[in-house]
Amino acid sequence: MADFTDILLRQGVVSGDQLSEAEQMARESNVNLGDTLVRLGYATGDEVMRAVAEEHRLDFVDLDEVVIPPSVIELVPESVARENLILPMAEENGSLKVICSDPLDLDTFDKLRFILNRQIEIALAPREGILGAINRHYGAIEGESADSMLQEFTDTAIDFTETEFADEPEEEIIDETSAPIVRLTQLIISEAVQLRASDIHIEPFEDRVRIRYRIDGVLIERDSPSRRLLGALLSRFKIMAKMDIAERRRTQDGRIKVTVGEKELDLRVSMLPSNHGQCCVMRLLDKDNIKIGVRQLGLSDEAFQVFQNLIRRPNGIFLVTGPTGSGKTTTLYAALNELNSPDRKIITAEDPVEYYLPGINQVEVRSSIGLDFARIIRSVLRQAPNIILVGEMRDTETAEMGIQASLTGHLVFSTLHTNDAPSAITRLIDMGVPSYLVASSLMAVLAQRLVRVVCTKCKQRYKPGKTLLEAAGITPSMAAGAEFVRGKGCGHCQKSGFRGRIGIYELMIMSPKIRELAFESAPTQEVRKASIDEGMINLYGDGIKKALAGITTIEEVFRVAKRDEHAN
Secondary structure (H helix, E strand, C coil): CCCHHHHHHHHCCCCHHHHHHHHHHHHHHCCCHHHHHHHCCCCCHHHHHHHHHHHHCCEECCCCCCCCCHHHHCCCCHHHHHHHCCEEEEEECCEEEEEECCCCCHHHHHHHHHHHCCCEEEEECCHHHHHHHHHHHHHHHHCCCHHHHHHHHHHCCCCCCHHHHHHCCHHHHHHHCHHHHHHHHHHHHHHHHHCCEEEEEEEECCCEEEEEEEECCEEEEEECCEHHHHHHHHHHHHHHCCCCCCCCCCCEEEEEEEEECCEEEEEEEEEEEECCEEEEEEEEEEHHHHHCCHHHHCCCHHHHHHHHHHCCCCCEEEEEECCCCCCHHHHHHHHHHHHCCCCCCEEEEECCCCCCCCCCEEEECEHHHCECHHHHHHHHHCCCCCEEEECCCCCHHHHHHHHHHHHCCCEEEEEECCCCCCHHHHHHHHCCCCHHHHHHHEEEEEEEEEEEEECCCCEEECCCCHHHHHHHCCCHHHHHCCCCEEECCCHHHCCCCEEEEEEEEEEEECCHHHHHHHHCCCCHHHHHHHHHHCCCCCHHHHHHHHHHCCCCCHHHHHHHCCCCCCCC
16 A cells, blocks of 8 residues: 555655655654645645545545534534544444544544444544634534624623723723633634734724734734724733733733644734724734745745855845835744754844744844844844844944944844835945945845735636736736636635735845945946846746746736836
């Protein structure tokens, strides 16, 4: 019988080199080989589980497509389903078919036969999919979905108005209603995690409270609870984030640590007073997001090779630019993970430290006590590091300190807020950094944006209209060899047609010509023209390449990179 890895090799899902790398990593970290392949991004959970199902001659179940009747869900108590990570699927002739992720877990199957007093049949699905399905199906049975929770609140006569809080101590009122409020806040967070949201936005208006999740960079409205819930909801989040619950007129920031399923998450919480009450935004920081390797970032083959060579240089500055939420931190952390080894000392200065990286010294900026970027860099240099990450070059002093560090034999990574790579040179000079220092220390600038990836489950080929192709600058010969796809929308992608994001990049190398232009403080247009003449592919061009390859859509590229802004 063929092993599941042989099946994956035969299907062309993974290569021999990728399998060898995964086997070595699985041995070193004592983790299941299938999970390691998924973590490295070489195969999806579905692809691995399909191969395992074929190996054991069992059925594979697509949990986004299968419909399980409530009468079958009721046959297995929620506690049993969660503890053993199984889901009942169908009842046939007195036996029960259950979905699991490990076909060799014989002890669990024996236990289920004993508890349920039935013959058990097995079908397979990925672990994360089963966990999500348990949350969905048992939530619906128990009346514990966010929708039903909100209905429960709406139907009750409990009054959570702000006036009540003003008359009585707020802590006591929260205590009196803690059970339902605690459940509601937990459900909001766990639903956001299940939907792969990066942020939760709670915004008060005159007659309602709007809750939105940012999924793959796009805000999606989820619920509109009654206005009377606002005070209790925000107070609960403030208590979790160790904020002052009585303070409603000033901005506040805090941090919440939560566990959802088997995921440990950090939530960065921000409270902002508005004319209708306080707005709350929570950024979900998932440690798994930064385990991504450089190979999975989405760089083209040529850019990947150049990037690998750049991050291994002994000294110089490497800048990553782009707006907030464009994946700059993920790119830099991927580079640090690649370089992180016992023979290198890496120190970071961040504001704030979003993700904790094992083996790397991370320092958080604390402006209130005068611990700013420049002071941290000055002290860091006395610690004899090989590599320094400066969270952001936001003023002249920080930029000059970073440049001095690079000139004294350190490799410096940092971010800058500019629209494209050539603008970074002008921005540094505008900040007051002498042009000769910029020219001598800068190695390269990587500009990036994130585009949504077409859902692999529901993608279908289509032919874009002539007008769209002309607007995108795609010639008939380019279109002839292209594979244009779009998602029709399915359960896997929440009907959006997209699932996940990938970077589009513009990598500008500091060649002798570019250094000369930087030294002369040349305008951005000249630097851009020289870079393109030397072979740089701009953001828009890289995006269109990914659209032609069927990874994203032309409209998605238009959304993040305008053709006229980055014209050759």
